[in-house]
Amino acid sequence: MGPLIPNGVITGDWDFVIALLIGIAFGFILEASGFSSSRNIAGVFYGYNFVVLRVFFTAVIVAMTGLLFFDYFGWIELDKIFILPTYLTPMIVGSIIMGFGFLLGGFCPGTSYTAIAIGKLDGIVFTIGLFLGIFLFSETFPLFKDFYYSGFLGNVTLTDVTGIPAAWFAFAFTVIALASFWFTMIIEKHIRKKITEYKF
Amino acid sequence: MNRNYILLTILMLALATGTLFLKKTPNYNEIKPQKLLWEIIQPTRYVTTDQVAKMIINKDQTLELVDVRDTKSYEKFSLSGAINVPLDSIAATSNQDYFGLPGIKVVFYSNDDIAADEAWVLTRRLGYKDTYVMKGGLNCWIRTVIQPQQPSEDAPYTEFEKYHFRKGAQIYFTGANIEQGSAGKSKVSIRRKKKKAVAAGGC
Secondary structure (H helix, E strand, C coil): CECCCCCCCCCHHHHHHHHHHHHHHHHHHHHHCCCCCHHHHHHHHHCCCCHHHHHHHHHHHHHHHHHHHHHHHCCECHHHCCCCCEEHHHHHHHHHHHHHHHHHHCCCHHHHHHHHHCCCHHHHHHHHHHHHHHHHHHHHHHHHHHHHCCCEEECCCHHHHHCCCHHHHHHHHHHHHHHHHHHHHHHHHHHHHHCCCCCC | CCHHHHHHHHHHHHHHHHHHCCCCCCCCCCCCHHHHHHHHCCHHHEECHHHHHHHHHCCCCCEEEEECCCHHHHHHCCCCCCEECCHHHCCCHHHHHHCCCCCCEEEEECCCCHHHHHHHHHHHHCCCCCEEEECCHHHHHHHHHHCCCCCCCCCCHHHHHHHHHHHHHHHHHHCCCCCCCHHHCCCCCCCCCCCCCCCCCCC
């Protein structure tokens, strides 16, 4: 049956409607998980709060195993879904920059909007910075252009590169994620004992 | 330890282990037999030789002519701009890039309809859209475009229009000489009216 648009079940005009619905659901989950608080988010770097890691890992492993089962039941054709093209080096550099931004600002782009939605001042300041960053990047883009498009590998998946079936990756990732849930719980307990004054 | 966490961990582990045993069912993307049968009886899947000739002359970029005969016949004679995909290798992976391009009309032809029709059914079953068959194949092409027959005198006007188009196409494809009309050679006989005797006198 799926994916709905490539298989002609619904037309491409539904793009924005679906994007809006997913956006609302995403924002709701972010806020409900406590991602509108920069302390919760930055906590992962200091070891007192691993909610970010847990929420994202949960989302990843549920979606991953879910898609594999959906594919098996014939509800979605995995060969037809869009895979983001890989530009290896720029992506590594980009994620390091993103990580620093995360650590310094206490938000990622998505969570800063949920923070604005509940009226947080640091969220507003972060978003102003975000747009300044976008503006600066756009203006100086010609300088990075060659680097930005370097290391192109195509629309590849780990299965394409290594030849190992997707199910093995899903299994390995699930084991790692579940292990990290329990491990981070221990770290949290340990660190929180040391923190004398701490409020979320 | 929270009991819910333990239960959820076990559930997730079981699901992830389950993915290891999923057998990948081959997905042929075939269209439903009823739909295929319905499409087979539709005349819309045919294009006439005139339409193909017009598209070639207009250098229509959306036309992709596919010669499904064997390579030998293709090398001997083929329509201009046609590519050769022999019928027996039409489902080969290396040939799949020719079909299913957005906005491109694939027109199959062979010496007659039969091989082209088979190619059409095969590609349609593979799920490709916008595929057509040149009605009558190359035999019809020769009859209509290369050697057009003059319609009889009492034929409707549209037949003459078609004939004139085919003559034009013949010149385009074969470089045949433009026929000189015989109008210049025939003598125009002038028939003079006999003078009528005018009544003289009178009033």
